[in-house]
Structure formats: C-alpha cells, structure tokens
Amino acid sequence: MKKLRIDLHNHTYLCNHASGTMQEYIQKAIEFGIDVFGFSCHAPMNFDPKYRMSFEDMIIYENEIFRLQEEFKDKIKILFAYEVDFLEGFIDDKVINKDVDYFIGSVHFIDKWGFDNPEFIGRYDDMDIDDIWQKYFDAISLMAKSGLFDIAGHLDLLKVFKFLPTKDVRLLAKNALKAIKKADMTIEINTAGLRKPIEEIYPSRPLIEEMYELDIPITFGSDAHKIEHIGHGYDEAVSIAKEIGYSKIMTFKNRDKQLLNF
Numbered sequence: 001m002k003k004l005r006i007d008l009h010n011h012t013y014l015c016n017h018a019s020g021t022m023q024e025y026i027q028k029a030i031e032f033g034i035d036v037f038g039f040s041c042h043a044p045m046n047f048d049p050k051y052r053m054s055f056e057d058m059i060i061y062e063n064e065i066f067r068l069q070e071e072f073k074d075k076i077k078i079l080f081a082y083e084v085d086f087l088e089g090f091i092d093d094k095v096i097n098k099d100v101d102y103f104i105g106s107v108h109f110i111d112k113w114g115f116d117n118p119e120f121i122g123r124y125d126d127m128d129i130d131d132i133w134q135k136y137f138d139a140i141s142l143m144a145k146s147g148l149f150d151i152a153g154h155l156d157l158l159k160v161f162k163f164l165p166t167k168d169v170r171l172l173a174k175n176a177l178k179a180i181k182k183a184d185m186t187i188e189i190n191t192a193g194l195r196k197p198i199e200e201i202y203p204s205r206p207l208i209e210e211m212y213e214l215d216i217p218i219t220f221g222s223d224a225h226k227i228e229h230i231g232h233g234y235d236e237a238v239s240i241a242k243e244i245g246y247s248k249i250m251t252f253k254n255r256d257k258q259l260l261n262f
C-alpha cells in the first residue's frame with residue numbers, strides 16, 4: 001500500500017528569498033509522490049518586510065494557489081496557508097482573518113532580534129545562552145496561548161547555528177509544550193534543519209519524544225525555499241517519527257483537523 005505523504009510547509013518566490021515558480025513546486029511535489037501539499041509562505045507584516053511578501057502580493061499568492069488547486073485537482077491536494085511570525089504588535093488582521101486551511105505560527109524573533117538570520121549572529125554573544133533559549137520558548141508559549149495558530153513551526157529553530165543550551169532542552173521547552181497541547185495545536189517535523197549548520201531535523205529527537213508523551217499530534221514540512229528542497233529529508237523525518245511511536249499525521253482543511261495514517 002502506498003504511504004500517505006504530506007508536506008505542509010512550503011514557501012514561494014513572493015517572500016523574496018525563495019526561488020522557482022509555484023507551478024514548479026507542485027510538479028516536483030507530484031513527482032515525489034506527495035498527496036497533500038500546503039503553500040505556507042511568509043505572511044506580510046509591517047516589520048522586516050524584506051523577507052516576506054507584501055500585503056499587495058497576497059492576492060497574487062492566493063489566486064495562484066486557487067488556480068493550481070483546480071489545474072492539479074486529480075493529482076494532488078493543494079492547501080492554502082500562511083506562516084505567520086509571532087511578533088507582538090505586528091500580527092495583522094488582514095492576514096489573521098483570512099479563510100485559510102491552516103496557519104503556521106513561528107517565532108523568528110526574540111525582542112525583534114532575527115536570531116536565525118546570519119546577519120545578526122553576533123547577538124548570541126551578548127546574552128547567556130540559556131536565557132536566550134528560555135526567552136525563545138517563552139515566546140513559543142505566548143504564540144500557543146494566542147490561540148491564533150494551528151501548527152507550531154520549527155519548534156527549536158534557535159539551534160540553527162548550533163548555539164545550544166547548557167540546560168536540558170526538555171526542561172526549557174516544558175511550558176511551551178504544555179501550552180501547545182492546551183491550544184490543541186500540531187507540531188511540524190521540519191526537515192529544513194538538515195540543510196542548516198545544525199544538520200538536524202526540527203525539533204530534535206528528545207523534544208519529539210516529549211511531544212509523543214504529551215500526545216501532541218505531528219505533521220511534516222520541508223520548509224522548501226527551492227524546488228529541490230521538496231521531499232528532502234522526508235524519509236528521515238518519517239523514520240524518526242515512527243521510531244518514537246507516531247503512526248498518524250495531521251492535515252487541515254478550512255482549519256478543520258484530520259489525522260491520517262502515514
């Protein structure tokens with residue numbers, strides 16, 4: 001029996017740091033055997049506009065998704081989503097009121113510091129590393145408590161440049177995981193970390209084990225910014241999830257959830 005493949009985290013050229021057309025992403029996804037593919041590009045916001053689509057681009061993005069849904073409806077299910085930055089004061093109603101299939105909530109900033117941007121890597125020297133990690137997971141907790149999102153994006157993104165905590169990451173993440181559970185959210189197994197200095201899936205295995213203990217559902221995302229990212233690391237993500245005990249993955253339609261075998 002063919003195994004179900006789901007990839008719910010994919011970007012587009014509209015965010016100014018990704019390449020390839022949206023149609024090419026779909027063709028690659030079909031080639032790789034993906035059954036459910038979600039576009040979840042960086043939503044516009046009035047902060048750091050260089051790394052996201054503009055408010056004016058939303059219509060182009062949405063129309064192209066709807067066109068592709070129709071054109072490829074016999075081959076692949078295409079979902080409409082946004083990856084939204086959880087940055088207080090900058091979450092925009094024009095985004096959050098959209099009738100999406102799901103929202104990914106992600107923390108890319110700690111007190112407006114873009115910690116995953118190599119341009120600002122010097123800031124890691126300014127603070128105690130465990131304090132940075134705690135601040136990061138506190139932001140994740142607030143993101144979950146906001147109740148605005150369906151999926152928590154790349155849960156331990158802060159490890160991207162290998163600035164790892166000295167404390168046990170499971171303790172640092174404890175309250176964030178509880179908040180995610182309480183908010184009934186899903187956590188993605190995101191393979192982009194394999195392409196980064198950390199060379200590891202987000203989140204790390206000990207965190208996925210904690211998630212499993214808490215019965216938090218998972219889904220998969222390649223966080224593709226290039227055509228060749230689609231499917232990259234997928235099999236590794238699946239084996240880790242299965243080894244830990246997961247047998248179902250979450251998908252979404254109009255913000256309704258559905259757990260499927262994978």
Ligand SMILES: [Zn+2]
Pocket residue numbers: 011015017042225
């Ligand atoms: Zn991006």
Ligand SMILES: [Zn+2]
Pocket residue numbers: 083106108153154
């Ligand atoms: Zn992200």
